[in-house]
Amino acid sequence: xxxxxxxxxxxxxxxxxxxxxxxxxxxxxxxxxxxxxxxxxxxxxxxxxxxxxxxxxxxxxxxxxxxxxxxxxxxxxxxxxxxxxxxxxxxxxxxxxxxxxxxxxxxxxxxxxxxxxxxxxxxxxxxxxxxxxxxxxxxxxxxxxxxxxxxxxxxxxxxxxxxxxxxxxxxxxxxxxxxxxxxxxxxxxxxxxxxxxxxxxxxxxxxxxxxxxxxxxxxxxxxxxxxxxxxxxxxxxxxxxxxxxxxxxxxxxx
Numbered sequence: 045x046x047x048x049x050x051x052x053x054x055x056x057x058x059x060x061x062x063x064x065x066x067x068x069x070x071x072x073x074x075x076x077x078x079x080x081x082x083x084x085x086x087x088x089x090x091x092x093x094x095x096x097x098x099x100x101x102x103x104x105x106x107x108x109x110x111x112x113x114x115x116x117x118x119x120x121x122x123x124x125x126x127x128x129x130x131x132x133x134x135x136x137x138x139x140x141x142x143x144x145x146x147x148x149x150x151x152x153x154x155x156x157x158x159x160x161x162x163x164x165x166x167x168x169x170x171x172x173x174x175x176x177x178x179x180x181x182x183x184x185x186x187x188x189x190x191x192x193x194x195x196x197x198x199x200x201x202x203x204x205x206x207x208x209x210x211x212x213x214x215x216x217x218x219x220x221x222x223x224x225x226x227x228x229x230x231x232x233x234x235x236x237x238x239x240x241x242x243x244x245x246x247x248x249x250x251x252x253x254x255x256x257x258x259x260x261x262x263x264x265x266x267x268x269x270x271x272x273x274x275x276x277x278x279x280x281x282x283x284x285x286x287x288x289x290x291x292x293x294x295x296x297x298x
Contacts, residue, residue: 100267102229103144105198111278112200117268129270138163141201146227152195176201180210188216196226229261229268252297
């Protein structure tokens with residue numbers, strides 16, 4: 045450590061404390077660690093992403109031969125407090141596109157509103173449906189540009205090229221999947237899916253597996269529970285299963 049130079053003589057007077065602080069900063073600035081705004085911002089983002097699991101949720105998406113299935117539990121938590129027992133986590137973007145959300149509800153709902161509006165504008169302007177890949181890419185661009193929307197999203201649906209499912213993390217990373225799950229209950233759901241789901245299954249064959257996967261997460265993950273929703277998207281459009289249908293498919297998966 046260098047000695048304070050004689051030219052930087054410190055006078056103990058009425059402003060002595062401020063003077064000492066100034067000269068110490070001047071002399072030792074070479075070793076004091078500094079972080080740029082970008083580095084600080086990146087650390088904050090990484091910390092927020094690591095905390096996503098605390099939000100709690102189980103969402104599932106699978107691609108079948110004749111459509112896409114999206115599912116989620118309905119429990120909404122604030123830490124260890126159950127804020128809502130019948131929360132909606134699967135949303136209709138258009139007649140052929142659905143989206144699941146995990147993370148901050150406010151952030152996710154903002155993304156949903158923007159993508160839904162753009163999907164409708166696409167249909168009006170071009171007189172055709174927005175491709176699933178285009179909806180997913182738009183969502184990715186939105187998450188990347190915002191760099192602060194704490195939402196993990198699945199985008200799934202059926203277009204002219206067939207059924208598709210895309211997974212997005214809070215920073216906008218985009219991957220196409222055949223089967224995936226997000227949220228705090230995802231490790232439990234993935235275990236069931238890996239064991240029983242196979243590519244090329246029909247919607248009817250996969251529904252009992254999806255119901256069992258969500259149910260397994262609800263039983264063991266404290267942040268998932270109360271009820272669950274299952275949505276089927278195929279050539280006929282977007283349809284949510286009734287309570288009776290959910291009970292029937294769950295009994296088949298037992």
